[in-house]
Amino acid sequence: VTSIEQQKPQRLIQSLIAITPAIIAGFYTILSEPQKLQTAEGFIASISPKELLDSGNEPIEVLRMVFDKGATTFIIMICILTSWITIKNRSSRLVLLAGPIVVFLGFFTPGILDVMNEIGDADAVAWRTLWVLPLPAMVGLVLIAPRAGIRGAPVITSTIVVATFLLLGTPITSSDNREAEIVWPPTYDLPQPEQQSASSLIEIVGPGGIVAGPENVDFSVSVLTTKVRSVNPRSAYLTGRHVGEEFLSDERLILSRGLETGRSEYGTESFENALR
Secondary structure, eight states, rough: HHHHHTTHHHHHHHHHHHHHHHHHHHHHHHHSSSOHHHHHHHHHHOOOHHHHHHHSSSSSHHHHHHHHHHHHHHHHHHHHHHGGGGGHHHHHHHHHHHHHHHIIITSSSHHHHHHHHHHOOOGGGGGGGGSSSSSHHHHHHHHOOOTTTTTHHHHHHHHHHHHHHHHHSOOSSTTTTTOOOSSSOOOSSOOOHHHHHHHHHHHHOOOEEEOOHHHHHHHHHHOOOOSSSOOSSSSGGSSSOOOOOOGGGGHHHHHHHHHHSSSSSSSSSHHHHHHH
């Protein structure tokens, strides 16, 4: 609309060209097989308000994971919701409004993340929906915006916000940040027992080999090398559009679960068949 009003339709054409790959990918996702829409329909039919508020995919948990908690999250949310007010250009305003609308009225509408998870196991990537927001630009625009009657307002505001983040925020290197730690020399972000087990398996099997073990060990193998493949580095990868009969996802799960627990949860015969 803005491009037409400014008599610059070429901008509209350029925008359409830019979003064409995303549109094609979206239609491919909808039309390709296999689909899990029947699963989603059953989930929607059985959903309850309690599940929406305590399902493990709550929007508030996603916000806390990405933006931290308390005052820092409050400041970030203010910047996200008000940054569009600080500029006069209408096109830029629409861009800064589009992000929050998509995120908070789209993805973060109660139940949407749950449905996405049922269709495509989206819980592992749901928090990345916040990447739609140009957050650094939003925060910067709010901080440098002039305030009527206050000289040096951008400097004062920026100083207060930086001080708040330093005092109340969680440093990225803090153990409170999902048990992060700094080590030297640099090493893999893997638990030592699993890393040692994986290293032993890699050495025993050699390049081109395949190993089976508990899921955490399989994951460590996949992190340490590409020359040895593991049966089940992540259970979430055993479902999806890439999974066909030849992928043997059930057998992979049976093997890793059996080696993890020390017993065959799905029966001895199933475990023996999986080994073959």
